[in-house]
Amino acid sequence: MIPWFTYSRPNSLKDAVKQLSVPGTRLHAGGTDLLGCLRDGVVAADKLVSISHLAELRGITRTGNGSVRIGALTTLTEIAEHPYIMEHYAALSEGASSAASPQLRNQGTIGGNISQRPRCWYFRGDFHCLRKGGEACYAVAGENQFHCIVGGQSCFIVHPSDTAPALIALEARVRITGPQGTRTLPLESFFVGPQKDFTRENVLDAGDILTEILLPAPAANHRSSYRKVRARGAWDFALAGVALSVRFSNGIVQLARIVLSGVAPVPWRVREAEKIVTGKEIDDETASQAAAACVKDAVPLAKNEYKLHLVRGVVEEALLAMKQA
Amino acid sequence: MEKEKIDAAQESSPGITRRGFLQTVGIGTLEIAVVGAVAPAVQAETRQRGNLVPLTLKVNGQRHELHVEPRWTLLYVLREKLELTGTKPGCDRGECGACTVLIDDRPRYSCLTLALEADGHEITTVEGLMHGEQLGPVQEAFVQEDGFQCGFCTPGQVVAAEGLLRHTANPDIGEIRTGMSGNLCRCGAYGHIFKAVQRAAILRK
The missing domain is CATH 1.20.890 (cAMP-dependent Protein Kinase, Chain A)
Known part of the structure; x- marks a missing residue:
C-alpha cells in the first residue's frame, strides 16, 4: 500500500500553485511515475495536488502564427495519434509512441514524461544514493550497464524521456507558472545535469507547474525523426536513441539539431555533430563523421561501453534514413 | 421430502x-x-x-457510492470494496498489465490509477465484457484460440484486447503486437494470444 497522504483537486491554476507551494506537497498529473515513486519510498508526500481538473492544460492547438501549443496534461497517446503532429513533428509522435506501454501512454502526460524521475535502479531501490541525499553514487562501482556514458559527474543517471530529446530537436519551449508568475524558456534550458545540481533533474521549484509546450511553426523542407534502441521490441527504456530535426535546401542541410537519449543525465544535444552535417549533403561519410562526434566526449563506465557502438550505429542509421526519406 | x-x-x-x-x-x-x-x-x-473521502465510481454501467482513502488505487477498490476480482493484482507497479481496465474505452493500469482519479469516468472491467452469463466475443476468442496457459494474466490480456479493438477494429499483426505490448505473459503464450486477438476482431463484428 502507498503511504498515507491527503488529496486535493483544485479548479484553478492559481489555487494549484498556491497549494503546491506548501512543503510536503506533490503534483499529481497522470500519476504513473509519481505513484511508483511513492510506493517505493523514492519520494514522500503529505499531500497530493491533482491538476486533472485544469482543462486548460489539456489538448493540442494551433495558434495564429502557425506554432503549436501542447497542454502539459495531453497524454502521450493523444500526441502519438495526432495527425498534425505526425505530419509536421514526426520526431515527437515517434518519441511519444515509443515510450512505455499502451496503458501508460493512455495515462501518462507529456509534462510528466519530460519531468519524470530517473530510472536508475539504485535511485529507485533501497539505496541512500547521492541523488536521495546520501554520500555516493552506487552505479560507479556497481551494475552500471544502463547508466550514462557522457555528462555524468558524481551521479550517473540517464534521462529516461523519449519525448524530451525530440522536443529539444524541434526547438520547443516550455511555459511554467509558479508563485513568482509565468516564465517561458527553451526546453533545452529546462534540464539540470548533475555537474550543476545532482539533487534535481530540471529547473522546477516548489509551486512550479509546467503548463504547456510550444513548438515553432513547421518550416518548409523540414524533416524530423526519433529512433530508439532498446533491449526489447517494445515497453522498454532507451539504451540509446537519437532525435533529428533537419532543414534541407536542394538536398543540402541548412540547419540540423541532433539530440541523444539514453546516454546522459539530460537529453544530450551534440552541436559538433550538427556542425559536421550543416552545409553538406548527408552521405555515408558525413553520417559516419557526425556519429563519431556524438561519442567523442563519452567516457563509458565498466559495463556500458556497448553504448558507444549503439550511439554511432543509431545516429548513422537515422541520418541516412532521413536523407532517403 | x-x-x-x-x-x-x-x-x-x-x-x-x-x-x-x-x-x-x-x-x-x-x-x-x-x-x-x-x-x-x-x-x-x-x-x-x-480521511475517507466520498467517491462515485461508474463501473460496468453501474454507479457505486463509496468512501475511500486517497491512497487507494482503483485496483484495490475494484477488488476489495466492489468485489470485482476479475481484475488481477500482478506486479502492483505498472509493469505487467494484469490489472488492466478500460477508462473511457482506453486500457489503463488500475494499479497506477488512484480511485479518486477515476471519478467521473466510465470504467470497464473484465466482468463488464460478459453478456449476462455468456462470455463476450473477446473472451470467447481467447477460449477458442487457447490464448493462455496458467490464466493469471488473461483478464488483463482480454481487456487490453477489447481496448485495442474498440479503436482499431481490424488490426494487422503489427498493431496487435504493439497494442498488446503492455501485458506480460509469464507462460509465454504470446503466439496464441495474438491469434486470439485476430479471432476476437472477427467475433466482435
Whole structure:
C-alpha cells in the first residue's frame, strides 16, 4: 500500500500553485511515475495536488502564427495519434509512441514524461544514493550497464524521456507558472545535469507547474525523426536513441539539431555533430563523421561501453534514413 | 421430502464462497499481526478513518457510492470494496498489465490509477465484457484460440484486447503486437494470444 497522504483537486491554476507551494506537497498529473515513486519510498508526500481538473492544460492547438501549443496534461497517446503532429513533428509522435506501454501512454502526460524521475535502479531501490541525499553514487562501482556514458559527474543517471530529446530537436519551449508568475524558456534550458545540481533533474521549484509546450511553426523542407534502441521490441527504456530535426535546401542541410537519449543525465544535444552535417549533403561519410562526434566526449563506465557502438550505429542509421526519406 | 428441502436450502443460501473463505482467513491473519504491534496499527487505523473521502465510481454501467482513502488505487477498490476480482493484482507497479481496465474505452493500469482519479469516468472491467452469463466475443476468442496457459494474466490480456479493438477494429499483426505490448505473459503464450486477438476482431463484428 502507498503511504498515507491527503488529496486535493483544485479548479484553478492559481489555487494549484498556491497549494503546491506548501512543503510536503506533490503534483499529481497522470500519476504513473509519481505513484511508483511513492510506493517505493523514492519520494514522500503529505499531500497530493491533482491538476486533472485544469482543462486548460489539456489538448493540442494551433495558434495564429502557425506554432503549436501542447497542454502539459495531453497524454502521450493523444500526441502519438495526432495527425498534425505526425505530419509536421514526426520526431515527437515517434518519441511519444515509443515510450512505455499502451496503458501508460493512455495515462501518462507529456509534462510528466519530460519531468519524470530517473530510472536508475539504485535511485529507485533501497539505496541512500547521492541523488536521495546520501554520500555516493552506487552505479560507479556497481551494475552500471544502463547508466550514462557522457555528462555524468558524481551521479550517473540517464534521462529516461523519449519525448524530451525530440522536443529539444524541434526547438520547443516550455511555459511554467509558479508563485513568482509565468516564465517561458527553451526546453533545452529546462534540464539540470548533475555537474550543476545532482539533487534535481530540471529547473522546477516548489509551486512550479509546467503548463504547456510550444513548438515553432513547421518550416518548409523540414524533416524530423526519433529512433530508439532498446533491449526489447517494445515497453522498454532507451539504451540509446537519437532525435533529428533537419532543414534541407536542394538536398543540402541548412540547419540540423541532433539530440541523444539514453546516454546522459539530460537529453544530450551534440552541436559538433550538427556542425559536421550543416552545409553538406548527408552521405555515408558525413553520417559516419557526425556519429563519431556524438561519442567523442563519452567516457563509458565498466559495463556500458556497448553504448558507444549503439550511439554511432543509431545516429548513422537515422541520418541516412532521413536523407532517403 | 426432508432431503429435498435441505438441498434446496443449500442451493439458495450463498454458503461459503472461495472468496469469502479467503477473506475470513485474511482477517485471522490480520488479528495475529495486530497483537504483535498494537500501538502503530491502531494509530494508522485512526488516521485513515478520519480521511475517507466520498467517491462515485461508474463501473460496468453501474454507479457505486463509496468512501475511500486517497491512497487507494482503483485496483484495490475494484477488488476489495466492489468485489470485482476479475481484475488481477500482478506486479502492483505498472509493469505487467494484469490489472488492466478500460477508462473511457482506453486500457489503463488500475494499479497506477488512484480511485479518486477515476471519478467521473466510465470504467470497464473484465466482468463488464460478459453478456449476462455468456462470455463476450473477446473472451470467447481467447477460449477458442487457447490464448493462455496458467490464466493469471488473461483478464488483463482480454481487456487490453477489447481496448485495442474498440479503436482499431481490424488490426494487422503489427498493431496487435504493439497494442498488446503492455501485458506480460509469464507462460509465454504470446503466439496464441495474438491469434486470439485476430479471432476476437472477427467475433466482435
